Amino acid sequence: MDAHTATPGVAAALRPPRWLLPALAVAIGYYVAARLGMAFTLHPHSISTLWPPNALLLAALLLTAGRDWWWLLLAALPGHIAAELQSGVPTVMVLGWYASNCSEALIGASLLRIFVRGVPRLDSLRDTGILLLTAALAAPVFSTFIDAALVRLIGWGTSTYWDLVSTRLFSNALAALMVVPLILAWAAWLAAGPAKMRGARYAEAAALFSGLLAVCLLAFAMPHSDAHTAPAVFYAPLPFLLWAAVRFGPLGVVSALPAMAVATIWGTVHGLGPFTTETPQDTAREMQLFLITASVPLLLLAVALAERSRIERESRSQLTHLSRVAMLGELSGGIAHELNQPLTAILANAQAAQHFLANKPGERAILSEILQDIILADKRAGDVIDRLRAMFKRGETRTEALDPNRLVRDVMSLAHGDMTTRGIEVVPRLAASLPEIRGDRIQLQQVILNLIVNAADAMSMCAPNDRLLTVHTLATKGRVHINVIDRGPGFTVASEILFEAFYTTKPQGLGLGLSISKSIVSAHGGRLRAVTRKGGGAAFLITLPALARRP
Amino acid sequence: MSIARANVTVVDDDVLVLRSLDRLLQSAGFEVEVFSSPKDFLEKRTANPAGCIVMDLSMPGISGLELQQALFGTRDGRPVVFISGQGSVPASVQAMKAGAIDFLTKPIDEAQLLGAVRVALDKDRAARGQRAEQAAITACLAALTPREREVLAGVVAGKLNKQIAAELGTAEKTIKVHRARMMRKMAVDSVAELVRLWTLTQPPQA
Secondary structure (H helix, E strand, C coil), rough: CCCHHHHHHEEEEEEECCHHHHHHHHHHHHHHHHHHHCCCCCCCCCCCCHHHHHHHHHHHCCCCHHHHHHHHHHHHHHHHHHHHHHCCCCHHHHHHHHHCCCCCCCHHHHHHHHHCCCCCCCCCCCCCCHHHHHHHHHHHHHHHHHHHHHHHHCCCCCCCHHHHHHHHHHHHHHHHHHHHHHHHHHHHHHHHCCCCCCHHHHHHHHHHHHHHHHHHHHHHHHCCCCCCCHHHHHHCCCCHHHHHHHHHHHHHHHHHHHHHHHHHHHHHHCCCCCCCCCHHHHHHHHHHHHHHHHHHHHHHHHHHHHHHHHHHHHHHHHHHHHHHHHHHHHHHHHHHHHHHHHHHHHHHHHHHHHHHHHHHCCCCCHHHHHHHHHHHHHHHHHHHHHHHHHHHHCCCCCCCCEEEEHHHHHHHHHHHHHHHCCCCEEEEECCCCCCCCEHHHHHHHHHHHHHHHHHHHHHCCCCHHEEEEEEEEEECEEEEEEEEECCCCCCCHHHHHHCCCCCCCCCCCCHHHHHHHHHHHHHCCEEEEEEEECHHHHHHHHEEECCCCCC | CCCCEEEEEEEEHHHHHHHHHHHHHHHHCCCCECCHHHHHHHHHHCCCCEEEEEEEEECCCCCHHHHHHHHCCCCCCEEEEEEECCHHHHHHHHHHHHHEEEEEEECCCCHHHHHHHHHHHHHHHHHHHHHHHHHHHHHHHHCCCHHHHHHHHHHCCCCHHHHHHHCCCCHHHHEEEEEEHHHCCCCCCCHHHHHHHHHCCCCCCC
């Protein structure tokens, strides 16, 4: 597979020909974008203030493998002709513009592909920087020269070459700035599998966007008789844009910026708002420059924030993985025991079978029983290895609906060998019916395993009859509880200290287990608490939000 | 000598392992009895059986070593063969010190297991024979009169009839009569044989 096939899920999930749906989307999208661009035209001036079709085409190319580009470019042609022919432009000029529009998309996408592998990510400052320099700067600049030259060559209109260049440059650059990140961000969001948002989050997004639109309309689309404009007017949308950047990241900003642009352009096109100068060219340029200068820093701010939280997330995930591997290392003796058991059974069964074959060859029933047990033992060894491999794997966080009891049982079987060699009896007290929870299976297993191993460590000095470890699951209203209870000496420090990083009572301990466990549980919207029990021993209580749906 | 039919008792918490060992030992011709938990074993075992015990060292609840200790408190003197998923040196040393026949690591070599079981059964048989003889001697001793027992003590201590008579304050002739009766009751012909039987009844000196 080459590096360019990293198309998002939307395109990748298609049956052959895989370019068909993207091509259709481009054809329709291009037409709509062109009509939209025409609506943004500042009359009587003939050039649109924001011309999105080129940027849409560019984004589509970025999302597609290089070998499919031609299909997409071809698909844009009908949309282009359908849109342009309505405006009474000569066919030659229509085709000329098609060529220059395609050239912008091609230049931008090709330049980007040189520097960025796959689809540019909006949680990487490097990718976004290159995206701005290529798609929003280099591509409009180069294609504008071609465009203006074609217009002059064909002899359409009366504008001078440099007039054409400057108007089209800003129009195309602004469009690229608004449209390309918008499409990339939403495509990435779709490809990642849309995360479930809580109602409060939707409400916040709705408040943000309606507030932003209202402010933009007030500032940029109200009748503006006064020649003087208070500078504060231009900053009016800023709080909302910052809100979008901080709370909703790049996705929020790339969605908020076009909303502001559309409101502003709509106002300006209708002769409203502060951008009114003597010539339409100047009006358009002032508005475009305002939008560009407002957008770039906000976009970069959101990306920088997203990048920081991504790096934090990655290093936390590395640390989580490391502590998991360290814990499995501690369990290695027990795991060897866990594998040795089925191996012992297989060997003894096979040898017994040899004896039976030699001494009582007629007895088929016993042989079939033996083979059945060998299969069982082999499967059990396979299960141990599967579980182990899953725990060792370093993967992205994957959330899915999980059965809490099954989580506990899986962990118990992984720890079984270790518990047995330490002479600890693990007593499961699992609720008969529990609602499911939502989370990352491996991480939650890591938490439970960590608590079980800690509990076992705490009971190493107990009398044999007291080495009882209870794992208790139960449900209360909207919550699922997983409690790990030991009969050890309990703890003497305040329970918050237990969860601090690098606090440990074990000679070989790193002191990371509980602190990581707590952060895993918190990331799942739950709580991890520790209490000393009255009768002796400690209890670690995991509380997780239950999924509404009953299994 | 009649002893109960030798059987091998297997205690392992892992049912798959338990079944496989059951089959292996049966296929080698042993009578096998299995228990899947130490508790089960302690509750359901027969009182004073012949045979040996093959048990897992690490089991939940009571470990093999603890079970071995628990058996010392009872009259169950069967030899123990330990099997273990991982041979930790301290555990094996402790087990062997406490009189285990062998300490085998899983997966178990068939020849080693069967060899250890045979050694354990031989040892059990020998110990059982010895115990039966002891019981017979104890029965003979119980049949002696107090005076005969005093005479026996003197004879075993290597004293002459004259010395014994002096100590007990009777005539030498009377002692001779007691002595002859005592020898007959103990079913021995010589003093050497009497001494051997006597030492068998004595608790071993540490």
